[in-house]
Amino acid sequence: MNIHRYEKLWLVAALVLIVGFIATITYGSVGLGIAMIDDEAETVNPEKLNEHEDFGEPGVKQVGENEYEVYVRAWQFGFDPGSVEAGLDPIEVPANSTVTFYITSEDVIHSFSVVGTNINTMAIPGEVSSVTVEFDEPGEYGILCAEYCGAGHHTMEGKIIVHPEDEYAINGTDVETGNDTTDETEA
Amino acid sequence: MGAYIDHFPREAKLIRSAFYTSFIMLALGGIFGVIQTLHRTDVVRFIDSADYYTVLTAHGVFMVIAFTIFFLVGMFTWAVTTSLERPLEDMSFSWLWFLMMTVGAVITGVTILLGFVESVDVSADVLFTFYAPLQAHPLFYIGLVLFVIGTWLAGADWFRSWWAWKRENPDERIPLPTFMVLTTMIMWYIATLAIAVSILAFLLPWSLGIFDHVNPLLTRTLFWFFGHPIVYFWLMPAYMMWYLLLPKFAGGRLFSDPLARVVFILFLLLSTPVGIHHQYMDPGIAEGFKFIVMTNTMFLLLPSFLTAFTVVASIEHGARQRGGDGYFSWLKSLPWREPAFTGMALAGLMFAAGGFSGMINAGMNINYLVHNTLWVPGHFHLTVGTAVALSFMAGSYWLIPQMTGRRLASKPIALLQVVLWFVGMTFMANSMHRSGLIGIPRRTAEPQYQGFEFEAALGSVSELNAQLAIGATLLFLSLTLFLWNMLITAFNKSAESPGENVIPTPLSGPDDSPAVLDNMKLWTAIAVVLVILAYTLPLASIVSRGGLLGRGGDAFPVSIDYLALFAQVALESAAGLV
Amino acid sequence: MRISRSGLLILIGILIPVIVELRTLFDMLGIEISVAGTLLIGVLAIGVIVFWATLPEPDDSDAA
Numbered sequence: 001m002n003i004h005r006y007e008k009l010w011l012v013a014a015l016v017l018i019v020g021f022i023a024t025i026t027y028g029s030v031g032l033g034i035a036m037i038d039d040e041a042e043t044v045n046p047e048k049l050n051e052h053e054d055f056g057e058p059g060v061k062q063v064g065e066n067e068y069e070v071y072v073r074a075w076q077f078g079f080d081p082g083s084v085e086a087g088l089d090p091i092e093v094p095a096n097s098t099v100t101f102y103i104t105s106e107d108v109i110h111s112f113s114v115v116g117t118n119i120n121t122m123a124i125p126g127e128v129s130s131v132t133v134e135f136d137e138p139g140e141y142g143i144l145c146a147e148y149c150g151a152g153h154h155t156m157e158g159k160i161i162v163h164p165e166d167e168y169a170i171n172g173t174d175v176e177t178g179n180d181t182t183d184e185t186e187a
Numbered sequence: 188m189g190a191y192i193d194h195f196p197r198e199a200k201l202i203r204s205a206f207y208t209s210f211i212m213l214a215l216g217g218i219f220g221v222i223q224t225l226h227r228t229d230v231v232r233f234i235d236s237a238d239y240y241t242v243l244t245a246h247g248v249f250m251v252i253a254f255t256i257f258f259l260v261g262m263f264t265w266a267v268t269t270s271l272e273r274p275l276e277d278m279s280f281s282w283l284w285f286l287m288m289t290v291g292a293v294i295t296g297v298t299i300l301l302g303f304v305e306s307v308d309v310s311a312d313v314l315f316t317f318y319a320p321l322q323a324h325p326l327f328y329i330g331l332v333l334f335v336i337g338t339w340l341a342g343a344d345w346f347r348s349w350w351a352w353k354r355e356n357p358d359e360r361i362p363l364p365t366f367m368v369l370t371t372m373i374m375w376y377i378a379t380l381a382i383a384v385s386i387l388a389f390l391l392p393w394s395l396g397i398f399d400h401v402n403p404l405l406t407r408t409l410f411w412f413f414g415h416p417i418v419y420f421w422l423m424p425a426y427m428m429w430y431l432l433l434p435k436f437a438g439g440r441l442f443s444d445p446l447a448r449v450v451f452i453l454f455l456l457l458s459t460p461v462g463i464h465h466q467y468m469d470p471g472i473a474e475g476f477k478f479i480v481m482t483n484t485m486f487l488l489l490p491s492f493l494t495a496f497t498v499v500a501s502i503e504h505g506a507r508q509r510g511g512d513g514y515f516s517w518l519k520s521l522p523w524r525e526p527a528f529t530g531m532a533l534a535g536l537m538f539a540a541g542g543f544s545g546m547i548n549a550g551m552n553i554n555y556l557v558h559n560t561l562w563v564p565g566h567f568h569l570t571v572g573t574a575v576a577l578s579f580m581a582g583s584y585w586l587i588p589q590m591t592g593r594r595l596a597s598k599p600i601a602l603l604q605v606v607l608w609f610v611g612m613t614f615m616a617n618s619m620h621r622s623g624l625i626g627i628p629r630r631t632a633e634p635q636y637q638g639f640e641f642e643a644a645l646g647s648v649s650e651l652n653a654q655l656a657i658g659a660t661l662l663f664l665s666l667t668l669f670l671w672n673m674l675i676t677a678f679n680k681s682a683e684s685p686g687e688n689v690i691p692t693p694l695s696g697p698d699d700s701p702a703v704l705d706n707m708k709l710w711t712a713i714a715v716v717l718v719i720l721a722y723t724l725p726l727a728s729i730v731s732r733g734g735l736l737g738r739g740g741d742a743f744p745v746s747i748d749y750l751a752l753f754a755q756v757a758l759e760s761a762a763g764l765v
Numbered sequence: 766m767r768i769s770r771s772g773l774l775i776l777i778g779i780l781i782p783v784i785v786e787l788r789t790l791f792d793m794l795g796i797e798i799s800v801a802g803t804l805l806i807g808v809l810a811i812g813v814i815v816f817w818a819t820l821p822e823p824d825d826s827d828a829a
Contacts, residue, residue, distance in 0.1 A: 002699055003446065007496055014492035018485045025481055025550045029474075034552040036467060036474040043471070043732050047741075076743070085637055108320045108743050109403055111468070111559055115626040115639060118555035122469050124404050125320065126733045129470035142639025146559035146628035148314055150321065150743060151237035154633040524771040533778070602771050606778035613782040621789065645792040650800060 037121045041128035044104055049073060055104060060093060068093050072103045074110035074123040076150050082143050082158025090159040091143075093135060094168035100132040111147040114160060122147060135162045191265065191589040191688040197278050198268050199590045201285060205261030206587065208289060209254050210673055213576075215296075216249035217666040224615075224659035227634060228652035239632035240312045241302035247315030248299060251571060252334070253292045255421040258579050260288070260341050262424040263368045265586065266431070267345045269688060270362035271352045281344055288337030295330030298323065310744070314630065316410055317390070319401045322742040325394040328386050335379050342372035360697040361705050363444050364431055364690060370451040371423040373711050377459055377718060378416035385409035393742065402737035404471045405729050411462035412722060419458040421571050423451070425578040428531060429498045431690050432582060436528035437521055439505025441693035442497045445700030450497075452704065453490040456714050457483060460721030467554045471732055476725045477551050483721070484549040491542055498535060504694065526598060530581020530605035534574050537612060541569030544620060559630070562623020565616045573612050580669050581605055587676055588685030595685075596675035600668055607665035615658025618651045627651075768818045776818075777811055784810060 003011075028034045049055045058071040058080050070091055072079055078086040093099050103112045105123040112129070113120045121129040143158035192199040219242045225231040226239055234242065264281075268274060275281050295311070301324075302310035311323035345368050349361070361369070389401045389409075434441045441447065463480040466472055503517055511520030522528045544566040547553055557563060584601050588594060595601060625641050627634050627648070634641075641648050703709065768776070784807045788798050798806070 002695065004443070004500075007443070007446070007493075007500075010496045011489075011493065014489055017492075018488055021485050021488075021546060021550065022482050025552060028550075028552040029478070032552075034555070036477050036551055037470050038474040038477075039471050039728060039732065041470065043738070045738050047738075107741065109318050109407070113559065113626070113628065115641065120468060120555045120558050122466075124407070124470055126402070126738055127404055127470040129468075140639070142636060144626075144628055144636060146630075147318075148240060148243075148321075148630040151240060151312070153240070154236060154631045157636045157638055159638050519772075523775050524769065529771075529775060533775075536779075599771075602774065606774055609778050610781050613785055617782075617785050617789070645789065645797065646800065 034118075035132070037129050037131065041102060041130045043126050044128055046104070046106055046125035049104070049106055054102065059089070060091065064098075066094075066097045068097055068099045070099060070101045072101060072112060072123075073106055074103060074112060074145065074156075075106040076108065077145070077152040077156035079112065079143055079145075079156070079158040082160070083156075084159050085155070085157065088158075090161050092161045092163060092168075094165045095135055095138045095162050096165055098132060098134050100130060103129045103131070108149045109147050110145045110149045110156070113144050113146040115142040115144060117141060120146070138162050138164045189687065190592055190685045191269065192592045194688065195268050195274055198264060198275055198281075201275075201278070201281055202261040202264050203587075203590045205257050205264070205285060206583065206590065207677070208292075209257035209261070209579075210583075210670060212249045212253035212257060212292070213666065214670055216246055216254055217663055219243075219246035219249065221659050221663040225656055227632060228656045229633070229635065230652070230656045236632035238303060240314070241299065241310070243630060244302070244312055244314050245296075245299050248295065250576075251315060251417075251421065252331075253296070255424075255571065255575060255579075256334075256338060257288065257292075259420065259424045260285070260338065262427065262582070262586075263341070263345060263371075265589075266364035266427060267348050267368050269690065270364035271348055273348060273352055275344060276347050276351055280340070284337045284340035284344060286337075287340065288334050291330045291332070291334030291337055293330070294333065295327050298326040298330060316407075316414065318410070319390060319393070319403050319406045320742050322394055322744065325391060328391045328394060332383070332386055332391070335382065338375065339379070342375065345369070345372065360700075360702075363441075363447055363693070363697065364427065366448055366705065367423065367427050367430070367451050369707060370455045370710065371420065373707065373714065374416055374455045374458055375420055377711075377714060378413045378420070381409045381412035385413075389736070398736055399741075400737035402729065402733040402735060404469065404733055405726070405735070405737075407469070408463070408466065408472075408726065408729055411465040412459065413462070414465060415462040416458040418567075418571065419454050421575045423454065425534070425575045426450075426494060428578050428582045429494065429535060430501075432585065433498060433528065433531050433535075434501035434505055435689075435691050436525055436531070436585070437502045437505025438509040439501055439507075440691040442500040442504060443695040443699075444693040444697050445695060445704065446493055446497055447693070448697075448700055448704045450490040450493050452710055453487075453493075455710055456717055457487045457490075459714065460717045461487060463721075463725060464549055464551070467551045468558045471729060472725055473728065476721075479721065481549060481551045485546075488542070488546065491538075495535075495539065501694075502532070524598070524602065525584075526601035526605050527581050527585040529602060530584070530608075531578050533605060533609040534577035534581065537569050537577070537609065537616075538574035540616070541566055541574060544569065557623050559628060560623035561619045561627045561629050561634075564629050565619030565623055568612060568619065569616050573608070573616075577605060577608050577612075580608070583669075583673065585685075587673060589688055591677060591679075592685065593676055593679040594681045594683040596672050596679055601672055604665050604668040604672065607661055607668070611658050611661030611665055613658070614654050615662065618654040618658060621645070622648075622651050622655070766818060767820055767822060773815070773818045776814060780810060780814065781807070 044052055054071045055073055058073045061069045063069050072082060081089045082091050084090050103121060103123045105125045110123040112123050119131055119133055121131055123129060139162050141160040143160060145156035223242050223246055298309060298311045301307050302312050309324045311327035313321045313323045317323060349365055349369060385406050389406050392398050393401050430441055430447050461480050461484045463476055464484045467477055506517040506520040509520045511517030547557060548566060584595055625643055627641055643651060788803045791798055
């Protein structure tokens with residue numbers, strides 16, 4: 001098989017480019033620590049989420065000094081917590097915190113995508129997506145469902161509010177009580 | 188010598204039927220495409236937003252299942268018969284598979300369109316990916332099954348031709364066009380196995396009410412097992428045109444037969460064990476599997492890079508045969524007046540751009556930024572929407588006269604059409620990519636939210652929307668010109684010789700390529716091993732985590748006991764007959 | 766005509782993505798061009814090409 005000299009050069013250049021791409025992705029994973037959504041979280045029964053230890057009362061939980069866990073249930077067509085439009089609380093966390101989101105779905109496949117960030121994961125019934133992020137600055141973020149989930153898909157949205165650290169303590173208690181009251185709103 | 192129809196009048200009729208069916212599907216898909224763009228950009232909204240998803244399902248299924256694959260079966264039949272220089276073995280068998288595909292497409296298509304009729308409780312608003320627990324009417328799945336079995340039989344038909352030819356020519360190399368068909372079909376058999384399992388073992392019984400649940404991650408993974416190779420199934424006929432026809436139109440010959448074979452083998456081997464790259468953002472699949480798939484995907488760039496070289500080299504050779512010279516001025520000697528040539532060249536150019544956005548998608552951690560945003564449709568409107576669709580339309584300007592013996596109605600309009608598609612897609616793809624980067628989602632009727640707004644990096648969101656709408660309008664106009672040209676050609680009375688149906692022999696012929704390249708059994712075995720390696724562990728893990736049939740979660744829309752319904756309908760109609 | 770009519774059509778066709786992407790490129794360099802500005806550049810560029818194309822052939826040209 002004779003291959004033209006230029007074609008050999010091209011082949012080598014293409015291979016270098018491919019290996020280069022793989023190297024940058026590997027750097028992103030290992031060097032920058034951008035972890036992929038994986039199979040670490042335990043599965044859940046989508047029909048018995050109300051009985052689940054964490055998803056039974058979804059919301060924000062403080063687990064360390066600057067560490068929070070947020071359990072979110074996606075449903076047709078909203079996020080609990082998150083969907084202010086549906087009368088639920090927004091997700092509220094303080095700035096300079098490390099937040100781990102645990103997201104699952106009650107019904108069909110949804111997504112939990114936070115606009116303007118790289119928080120973007122599928123919410124699959126039975127599976128739990130876990131995403132750990134750091135919120136450096138106070139601000140507001142929109143959440144949307146980017147996976148078609150039924151006729152009202154385009155109305156499915158929510159909100160994350162990142163409070164300044166010193167103002168969060170008050171809001172923090174609000175979140176706690178808020179959770180207790182919103183528990184049944186979706187039923 | 189002469190046109191294809193002079194040699195193979197019976198086959199020409201079959202191929203014509205396949206092409207015309209694909210054009211009807213293209214017309215339907217195009218209408219839904221433009222409605223959908225104008226709706227989501229809020230330019231013209233005359234449908235209900237809930238119906239948007241019926242429109243979107245129809246656009247997807249008509250375009251990427253029906254249009255592409257009907258065209259493919261016509262194209263592959265042309266390639267096999269032309270290169271083996273023998274007619275199909277049994278025309279009634281060939282019509283059988285064509286009929287089966289048509290019946291399947293009609294059943295699925297009608298089921299989707301019934302979503303618009305509120306008085307009938309039949310719908311399939313599940314999009315082209317039909318992820319459970321979204322559920323379609325059983326007829327949607329039944330139609331798909333018939334369609335896919337039709338393509339299996341079509342493949343068997345081409346294999347049959349090859350086996351018959353091999354008995355008569357035991358020592359000859361497989362002609363390149365047939366080689367391309369066979370490798371592509373082996374890939375298709377491997378890929379469709381997953382969708383057959385997904386539909387027959389899970390989705391269809393579930394939609395009939397036999398099971399209460401399915402495992403959504405399992406059926407989703409099986410979909411992408413099939414869903415990635417299908418993109419190469421669309422692409423391979425376009426590649427075939429670039430390898431076989433484009434050098435001919437340019438006035439030359441293919442640069443290298445052996446490398447063309449290597450490219451098709453690489454696609455056979457690598458296109459299936461990469462499907463999980465559509466699931467980088469899925470829970471329940473370990474990061475390690477995602478990493479392996481990412482590297483496989485990156486290596487899949489290789490055959491496309493090789494193709495770029497071979498095709499450009501062949502075109503340059505053609506231009507030099509036509510008297511072109513210089514480093515770049517040979518470009519002027521190419522037959523730009525020919526819509527078939529120009530269309531394919533422009534399609535190839537856009538494919539290069541689509542390839543680059545594909546590399547972003549393939550990068551698993553960069554994918555966080557673009558996954559399920561409008562960036563992704565931007566990418567595949569360059570690949571399947573232009574590299575494939577524009578090549579098919581351009582190829583039709585040569586193929587349809589070959590199949591009908593009639594002159595192309597208007598060459599200047601054909602030329603305008605291909606350029607218009609290129610321009611329209613420029614606007615559309617640019618807007619989609621940029622919208623995706625700022626987080627605007629795909630697959631949504633109204634990407635306008637109450638609680639927040641998207642911030643355009645350049646210009647404004649309304650500007651991006653306007654650009655998208657202009658692009659879609661130009662594309663629709665281009666599509667109309669194409670269909671009009673085809674319609675007039677089909678009824679053209681002027682019977683002018685459409686030129687010889689000859690594929691020129693490559694500069695570096697099959698004798699230069701090692702015989703092992705033609706060993707179909709070997710490549711099939713390697714492809715199967717790679718698929719087993721890539722999928723056994725992820726699938727086992729998904730099943731052990733979520734169960735074979737899932738652990739709950741209702742079907743949506745709420746499933747109806749169709750078996751009882753069917754029985755009732757059958758009884759009533761039987762009573763009516765009596 | 767210095768170029769065939771089909772050649773001119775294709776040249777303009779290929780120019781359009783260049784103009785559209787130029788705007789994106791300039792934005793990355795920190796130079797923002799408005800839609801009207803892009804349109805103007807486009808019309809000018811196409812105008813120049815059409816003007817050039819319609820110039821009479823130079824005598825030493827061997828083009829058909």
